[in-house]
Amino acid sequence: MQLKPLPCDFYLQPTLDVARNLLGAFIVxxxxxxxxxxxxxxxxxxxxxxxxxxASRGKTRxxxxxxxxxxxxxxxxxxxxxxxxxxxxxxxxxxxxxxIRAAEPLEGFGKQVDLRLLAGPGKLCKTLALDxxxxxxxxxxxxxxxxxxxxxxxxxxxxxxxxxxxxxTDRLWRYCxxxxxxxxxxxx
DNA sequence: CGCACGATGCGCT
DNA sequence: GCGCATCGTGCGA
Numbered sequence: 050m051q052l053k054p055l056p057c058d059f060y061l062q063p064t065l066d067v068a069r070n071l072l073g074a075f076i077v078x079x080x081x082x083x084x085x086x087x088x089x090x091x092x093x094x095x096x097x098x099x100x101x102x103x104a105s106r107g108k109t110r111x112x113x114x115x116x117x118x119x120x121x122x123x124x125x126x127x128x129x130x131x132x133x134x135x136x137x138x139x140x141x142x143x144x145x146x147x148x149i150r151a152a153e154p155l156e157g158f159g160k161q162v163d164l165r166l167l168a169g170p171g172k173l174c175k176t177l178a179l180d181x182x183x184x185x186x187x188x189x190x191x192x193x194x195x196x197x198x199x200x201x202x203x204x205x206x207x208x209x210x211x212x213x214x215x216x217x218t219d220r221l222w223r224y225c226x227x228x229x230x231x232x233x234x235x236x237x
Numbered sequence: 238c239g240c241a242c243g244a245t246g247c248g249c250t
Numbered sequence: 251g252c253g254c255a256t257c258g259t260g261c262g263a
Contacts, residue, residue, distance in 0.1 A: 093244070095244075101244070102244090103244080106260095109259075109260070110259075110260090111258080111259060111260085125244085125258090125259095126257075126258065126259095127243060127244065127245060128242095128243060128245050128246085128255080128256070128257080129243090129255075129256030129257035129258070130245080130246090130255070130256055130257080131245050131246075133244055133245085135244085148244055150244085169245070169246070170244070170245070171245045171246060172245085172246075211244070212244070212245090213243080213244050213245065214243095214244060215243090233245095
């Protein structure tokens with residue numbers, strides 16, 4: 050398998066396109082001298098003017114990383130016990146991001162792997178040990194890289210409402226690979 | 238300074 | 251399907 054990090058330009062596409070195009074991409078995580086590879090199967094887009102976006106009401110200490118360089122990580126704590134991992138999109142100063150909601154274990158997890166080990170944003174961060182220390186990290190570089198992956202045909206991509214938000218619930222900005230066993234919830 | 242609440246997940250019913 | 255753990259953040263006082 051060739052592991053080619055997604056270039057900075059990738060994240061400058063419209064954020065909804067980044068969210069769709071991250072489906073099938075790989076997360077390569079180096080941890081304790083081991084390499085874990087997973088395949089992204091579910092994402093959500095958050096846009097600058099979107100009421101559900103953390104930064105839609107301006108810059109604060111927590112959301113400041115969303116205003117940073119495209120292709121860096123935005124990681125935050127949710128419900129006091131889980132983390133959520135995002136890729137920052139759009140040009141510097143425009144706070145948009147794609148939440149990585151679920152991935153499928155591919156390499157480095159042993160034989161009897163649980164396919165649902167990364168089925169949800171909190172579980173994904175727990176399994177890959179992603180936390181605030183990685184906030185701002187350049188996702189082209191170890192120890193966490195997003196790399197070019199399988200092409201997912203359009204007919205396999207589902208668009209669904211985002212999960213867990215109370216505003217702008219009508220927007221179909223969650224993208225899933227149809228039929229994946231590793232989604233955060235059963236397909237609707 | 239106090240407090241309501243979240244881009245969640247798990248266990249119980 | 252529902253309650254709740256657990257705590258940093260952000261806003262109103």
